[in-house]
Amino acid sequence: MKQLFSTIILLLAMHSMAYAQHPCNNFHIYLCIGQSNMAGQASITDEYKNGAGPRFLKMGTVPADGVGKWSEAIPPLSHVGAKMGPADFFGREMLKLLPPTDTVAVIVVAVEGCSIRLFNEDTQKEYIDEVRKRKNREWFFNFLSQYGGDPYQCLIDCAQKAQQRGVIEGILLHQGEADAYDEQWNKRVKDVYNHIISDLHLNPHEVPIIAGEIARNGEERIRNGIIHRLPLWIDNAAVVSSRGCTLLPDNIHFTLKGYEKLGKRYARQMLKMKRLPQGHKEH
Numbered sequence: 001m002k003q004l005f006s007t008i009i010l011l012l013a014m015h016s017m018a019y020a021q022h023p024c025n026n027f028h029i030y031l032c033i034g035q036s037n038m039a040g041q042a043s044i045t046d047e048y049k050n051g052a053g054p055r056f057l058k059m060g061t062v063p064a065d066g067v068g069k070w071s072e073a074i075p076p077l078s079h080v081g082a083k084m085g086p087a088d089f090f091g092r093e094m095l096k097l098l099p100p101t102d103t104v105a106v107i108v109v110a111v112e113g114c115s116i117r118l119f120n121e122d123t124q125k126e127y128i129d130e131v132r133k134r135k136n137r138e139w140f141f142n143f144l145s146q147y148g149g150d151p152y153q154c155l156i157d158c159a160q161k162a163q164q165r166g167v168i169e170g171i172l173l174h175q176g177e178a179d180a181y182d183e184q185w186n187k188r189v190k191d192v193y194n195h196i197i198s199d200l201h202l203n204p205h206e207v208p209i210i211a212g213e214i215a216r217n218g219e220e221r222i223r224n225g226i227i228h229r230l231p232l233w234i235d236n237a238a239v240v241s242s243r244g245c246t247l248l249p250d251n252i253h254f255t256l257k258g259y260e261k262l263g264k265r266y267a268r269q270m271l272k273m274k275r276l277p278q279g280h281k282e283h
Contacts, residue, residue, distance in 0.1 A: 023167050024166055027165055028098070028104050028105065028167065029106075029159070030087075030169060031159060032078075032086075032173075033108075035110060035175050036252075037253055038172070038173075038174040040082050041082075041085070041248065041253035042253070042254065044076070048084060049075075053072065054072060055102070056095055058105065058107070059105065061147065064079070067154070070105070070165075073106060078108040079146045079147070080146060081142070081143065082110070085110075086172070087106050087108050089262070090263040090270075092263070094271075097267060097268070107155065107158050107162060109147060111144055111147070111151055116179055118151060118152070121195065124150070156196070159196075159200050168207060170210065171196065172266055172270075175211075177223070177252060182226075186230050186233040189234070190234050204235070209234060209236065210237070210269050211227055211238075211239050213227060213240065214252075215245070215247050224242075236273070240266055245258035245259075
């Protein structure tokens with residue numbers, strides 16, 4: 001009898017441990033990578049200074065936010081010096097569209113002015129050495145240093161910790177301005193995607209990647225044409241349009257309203273690809 005009781009206690013303990021380590025299926029995690037438009041360049045207005053509540057979270061990726069720590073998604077979501085970007089509005093839109101019991105969490109790693117090669121561990125060192133030879137790139141290395149000099153590894157380390165709590169549902173990419181005429185861009189993105197899938201033990205059929213068009217400023221046709229080929233390289237990929245997304249005076253970065261429109265498009269495309277249950281009808 002005593003042995004039976006001990007066995008029951010052991011089984012209950014094992015069940016409890018398994019439950020505690022099992023990620024919550026309604027805790028949706030999204031990895032957001034890219035350059036300055038993913039970091040966000042629109043000023044943070046009073047309306048957004050307090051975040052969107054406890055259902056929209058971010059994991060810190062830089063020391064200022066506590067690397068690997070969860071907190072409400074109060075902008076900036078990426079690093080010191082960033083502002084508001086598409087991930088802010090992606091999260092807010094997801095909250096509107098998902099059931100009220102669900103949580104949306106983002107892990108944002110973005111470096112201004114970077115090539116997609118920065119996120120590939122096979123090309124990262126060579127690319128950083130190239131940038132080091134250019135003049136007046138102190139700003140680049142300031143952003144890079146916030147991620148410990150290795151943005152990709154920072155992303156993976158944070159994502160692995162996040163997997164203890166929730167499920168990685170997808171990847172958002174906004175990058176391309178720095179690779180404007182690189183015909184190998186799609187292959188490079190595929191390599192990054194495959195590394196992420198492998199390093200985090202994800203199922204590529206369940207984790208889509210969505211890329212955003214760069215600013216439509218009259219000079220983007222070739223670049224966006226390359227971006228639109230991404231679904232030819234990655235089966236579970238899509239591209240969202242930047243049509244109608246207003247721009248800042250620099251004609252490269254989006255305004256707050258532009259990011260809002262772009263973020264909503266990311267969210268609706270993600271729901272379409274994931275076929276997640278929606279709490280509200282899309283308008």
